[in-house]
Amino acid sequence: MADNETHGSATHTGDAAVARELPGDLVAALRTAASLPRLLVASDFDGCISPIVAHPADARPIPASIDALESLAAMTSTTAAIISGRALADLRELSGSPTGVHLVGSHGSEFDTGFALAITDDDTALLSRIVDELNTIAADYEGVTVESKPVSAALHVRNASPADGQAALERVRTGAATWDGVQSTEGKAVIELAVIDTDKGVAIHTLREQSGADAVVYLGDDVTDEKAFRVLTGNDVGIKVGDGETDAGYRIGDPDDVATTLTTIAALRGDAIASWPTL
Numbered sequence: 638m639a640d641n642e643t644h645g646s647a648t649h650t651g652d653a654a655v656a657r658e659l660p661g662d663l664v665a666a667l668r669t670a671a672s673l674p675r676l677l678v679a680s681d682f683d684g685c686i687s688p689i690v691a692h693p694a695d696a697r698p699i700p701a702s703i704d705a706l707e708s709l710a711a712m713t714s715t716t717a718a719i720i721s722g723r724a725l726a727d728l729r730e731l732s733g734s735p736t737g738v739h740l741v742g743s744h745g746s747e748f749d750t751g752f753a754l755a756i757t758d759d760d761t762a763l764l765s766r767i768v769d770e771l772n773t774i775a776a777d778y779e780g781v782t783v784e785s786k787p788v789s790a791a792l793h794v795r796n797a798s799p800a801d802g803q804a805a806l807e808r809v810r811t812g813a814a815t816w817d818g819v820q821s822t823e824g825k826a827v828i829e830l831a832v833i834d835t836d837k838g839v840a841i842h843t844l845r846e847q848s849g850a851d852a853v854v855y856l857g858d859d860v861t862d863e864k865a866f867r868v869l870t871g872n873d874v875g876i877k878v879g880d881g882e883t884d885a886g887y888r889i890g891d892p893d894d895v896a897t898t899l900t901t902i903a904a905l906r907g908d909a910i911a912s913w914p915t916l
């Protein structure tokens with residue numbers, strides 16, 4: 638389990654300046670991962686690449702994070718990805734579809750090629766019931782909203798009073814969340830009900846297989862990211878962003894630290910590749 642201490646600093650990686658200090662042990666782990674033949678760097682979107690905001694549609698990525706992912710994606714033997722709880726269409730729009738960066742939506746189940754699992758007519762009917770139920774609950778509380786996605790629906794309470802938010806969440810927990818076939822996950826001021834298993838760990842596994850990565854670097858800030866952290870192994874580097882229990886090996890503070898981390902990995906990877914003998 639990670640702690641909150643920072644150790645040392647990484648003001649330079651090769652010739653590349655770094656905006657913020659990172660824990661020294663994290664920089665060492667990133668350097669090792671960056672030196673391996675094939676590297677996969679993946680990050681969550683909301684709360685990592687994009688700061689948390691009041692309304693989901695207003696989320697915007699930090700440009701330095703997108704630049705770093707695009708730089709990584711352009712490097713030889715290097716794969717970059719964003720794995721998000723967003724619907725893939727929203728993720729494409731909000732992220733700006735960075736060049737060369739793989740986008741995976743719906744908490745790791747929605748790839749460019751379609752869903753990891755087949756969606757049946759029963760799933761579609763169940764999702765429709767869920768959306769109806771969440772809309773009924775949301776209508777009873779000011780500031781509670783519903784986000785409808787291809788295989789799930791989310792009830793957001795960030796803009797409700799604490800009492801209303803808790804009451805709305807509790808109605809979902811004790812109601813639709815208990816229905817047969819419903820997968821319930823709670824995140825940041827949100828409860829989400831899905832009709833298929835969603836698993837960012839499976840998405841990491843798929844991308845690792847496709848890219849042949851010798852090491853994976855993954856950054857995440859929320860509950861669904863823990864499934865990704867739990868599949869990391871060996872020289873992989875799991876980085877929890879912000880507070881909360883985690884199985885990640887390292888911790889940083891906020892999305893600005895994510896930008897620094899991604900910029901650092903890109904610099905370290907560039908340095909490593911430049912040092913490889915030319916054939």
Ligand SMILES: O=P(O)(O)OC[C@H]1O[C@H](O[C@H]2O[C@H](CO)[C@@H](O)[C@H](O)[C@H]2O)[C@H](O)[C@@H](O)[C@@H]1O
Pocket residue numbers: 681682683684688689690691692693694696720721722723724744784791793795824825826827829859861
């Ligand atoms: O896996 P992620 O990329 O982190 O997506 C998780 C959820 O993010 C969004 O909700 C969260 O961010 C919103 C914008 O900052 C915030 O208003 C909300 O309170 C957060 O829960 C998104 O709306 C969800 O669909 C994602 O599942």
